[in-house]
Amino acid sequence: MTDRTTDRACTVVRPGALTTVQDLGRPGLAHLGVPRSGALDTPAHLLANRLVGNPPDAATLETTLTGCALRAHAPLTAVITGAHCPVTLDGRPAPWGAPFTVPAGAVLDAGPALRGVRAYVALSGGIARPPVLGSRSTDLLSGLGPAPLAPGDVLPLGAPTAPPAPADAVPQPAPPAELVLPLHLGPRDDWLTPDAPHTLATGHYRVSADSNRVGLRTQGPALTRARDGELPSEPMVTGAVQVPPDGLPVVFLADHPTTGGYPVVGVVPERALAAAAQATPGTPLRFVPTHPGR
Amino acid sequence: MNVLPFGERALLVELPTGAHTRALHAELLRRRAAGTLPPVTDIVPAARTVLLDGLADPQALARALPTWDVPPFTPGASGAVEIPVRYDGPDLADVAALWGVPPAEAVHLHATTEFTVAFCGFAPGFAYLTGLPEDRAVPRRATPRTAVPAGSVALAGPYTGVYPGASPGGWQLIGTTDTVLWDPDRDPAALLTPGTRVRFTPVGPAA
Incomplete structure (x- = not known):
């Protein structure tokens, strides 16, 4: 027994x-x-x-x-x-x-x-x-x-290592009514037309139902390439916003591929990604682009 | 070299050639081993770039990097990893035709080349090997296969790769190996890591 x-x-x-x-x-x-x-x-x-x-x-x-x-x-x-x-x-x-x-x-x-x-x-x-x-x-x-x-x-389950914390409810951020993602432009923003930051800030994007643990996909205006072709494969970081051929930005989340060939217009800092993970499909999404070092 | 900010905690270093990329990656590993590199979570080489991720002060390193004296890449002193291959891939004839040689000559060319792992990506343990001359680059298949078997030795662009597991894929399949490229329960999990030298040795078809 x-x-x-x-x-x-x-x-x-x-x-x-x-x-x-x-x-x-x-x-x-x-x-x-x-x-x-x-x-x-x-x-x-x-x-x-x-x-x-x-x-x-x-x-x-x-x-x-x-x-x-x-x-x-x-x-x-x-x-x-x-x-x-x-x-x-x-x-x-x-x-x-x-x-x-x-x-x-x-x-x-x-x-x-x-x-x-x-x-x-x-x-x-x-x-x-x-x-x-x-x-x-x-x-x-x-x-x-x-x-x-x-x-x-x-x-x-493993063996408990410490007693539970006192049973007070802890305040937690509510999921966003509007998802606002800071965006540090680069390294490949020059692969897109100069209006890309303005479009990202004002384009009324929404969180797509196709989002998953690999990436938060978006619906909204397509960004336009300033040049054709693919970059030679380059490393990717969590929070990188990649622009595939359909022009709709994808925010890379935890299960993102380690390399990729589509241009990265900017990077969302890690502290903003928890809100991205909690944004339901259809949530309005706005990027706040900044140029590094400016 | 061109050092680009990549978000708040990372740098992307652009190099003019694959050889420069290999050299900088090796120098970064040397400095990390020597304890002279600031703490960094990931050092990831790719085709013409090296990523440094998880830096506390990327700007300081961005200022220092261009002042480094980076020696040319020299393959490691340890011997090359030997990968036995049955050159029986369904695309071998197409590759030979692209190269303008008979299939047996294509096999000879591939099996007498010493390769170096330029970088990994696509899947855990998938290594992009360089070594073939530039004029041997081949396009991907026009229509990718929905299933490429594990152990397939394949070409695309300037690279040779070995599929560590079964997956969809668009590379030109020239052969098959029984060597296990990736086993997460093995230490090291990946047989091929950036900088490793590799030789493919032809073996006959299974009797």
Whole structure:
């Protein structure tokens, strides 16, 4: 008979549209063609870990729009951060944004997002799927790390290392009504016509439904190339805004390719990318371009 | 060299040639090993550029870089990685025709070339190898294949590559290897890293 108190795991009851295991990713391996990956809303991931007493690099679950549900094998502490959503424990209301205890056998359900896109579910001890190249993150571009959650999956949990934080709700930024992204122009803004910064600032872009962990895609006016052809492949950074042949800017997120041949008009600083990760399709989007060193 | 800001924490260094790019990348690795480079998360070479990402003060490094004395690239003292290849790819005849030689001569040309890993990209462990003369560059397939098998040895532009896993791809397939290019559970995971020397050795078809 299994010792229920040491069976630190949970079973996936409802995986939702797309729920992945995420930590802080695989920095430092881009020269091998390995994307950084990791939680898209890093502050929400870090807060979730802090509230259940996990170290910052413990793995959480990142849901997409529809949440997920898990059955605990042993008592554990859980918290939901990021996208606002109804939370239930065996069908009864449970707090969002504050840690609570999940008894053995109980079902924790993080419901569909009311605002935002990605909720983070942290469980005390962290998700203990085997790390790949030092990280448990699912990288959807290159297929590294655990597969997205499926019904019936058993997720092993690590041993808790610290008690949960005091159970006060912590203020979190609301998902943006308008997504405003600072943009440091360059290195390839000269591949576009000189009106590109003005168009990015005033073009009334919207977040496209085709956005994913690789990139935030946009709808709006196409930017015009000042020259034809492709650049020789060059390295990419997270937050780079690439302009593919259709002229619609793509903001590279955590699972972006490490190299690319389309011009990068500018770079969105990392601190602005959490809001980008929480912007639902259709959200108005405005870039605020600045020239570096001016 | 031309040093371009790439957001708040990164620099993109443009070089005039692939050889200059290799040389600067090697110098950056030497300085990082010697502890004389400011802390940096990623040093990523590509065709004509090198990225330095995760810098605390990119502007300071941008000012210093042009003053560096960068010696020419010299391949490492360690021997070349040998990759046995069955030159049986479906595009070998097309490549030979583009080169204006019989297929056997195309195989000989490829197998007697010493390659260097210029950079990695496209997929984990996918290395872009340079070494073929410029006039041996070939276009990509007009229609990319939806599935290229793992271990396919392929050409596109000036580069030779080996597909580490099955994937879609538009490169010209000239052969196949059983060598495992990428295994995340192996240390090192990638067989080919920037700067590595590579030779392809022909082997007969499986009996």
